[in-house]
Amino acid sequence: xxxxxxxxxxxxxxxxxxxxxxxxxxxxxxxxxxxxxxxxxxxxxxxxxxxxxxxxxxxxxxxxxxxxxxxxxxxxxxxxxxxxxxxxxxxxxxxxxxxxxxxxxxxxxxxxxxxxxxxxxxxxxxxx
Numbered sequence: 001x002x003x004x005x006x007x008x009x010x011x012x013x014x015x016x017x018x019x020x021x022x023x024x025x026x027x028x029x030x031x032x033x034x035x036x037x038x039x040x041x042x043x044x045x046x047x048x049x050x051x052x053x054x055x056x057x058x059x060x061x062x063x064x065x066x067x068x069x070x071x072x073x074x075x076x077x078x079x080x081x082x083x084x085x086x087x088x089x090x091x092x093x094x095x096x097x098x099x100x101x102x103x104x105x106x107x108x109x110x111x112x113x114x115x116x117x118x119x120x121x122x123x124x125x126x127x128x
Contacts, residue, residue: 004087008080010105013068017080019088022060024050028077029065036065042074049082052099053092059085079104 026033
């Protein structure tokens with residue numbers, strides 16, 4: 001099996017994933033997976049596609065993560081891994097789709113408007 005390359009996005013985070021057969025090692029920006037995501041909840045988010053498809057420990061994952069915060073990066077990585085697993089085996093698509101791991105979350109930060117403090121918050125109104 002050759003290396004499979006996919007991307008995932010969430011908010012402003014971009015994850016570029018290179019998946020190949022191996023012993024389940026995940027490397028993010030040349031760092032260990034548990035070192036990059038020390039919180040257990042983020043580790044769970046990243047491992048979700050492997051647990052759903054029962055392929056934990058079968059593939060090595062090399063990741064380039066850029067932009068966003070920790071949560072956005074973890075969810076972008078989850079999407080990229082899910083897409084890569086579908087390329088490996090199309091039979092993984094239904095269980096991943098049921099759990100909603102193949103949908104890119106379209107929510108983005110609303111832009112700040114001129115004449116306002118933030119996107120929706122306005123300056124204090126004074127009648128007199």
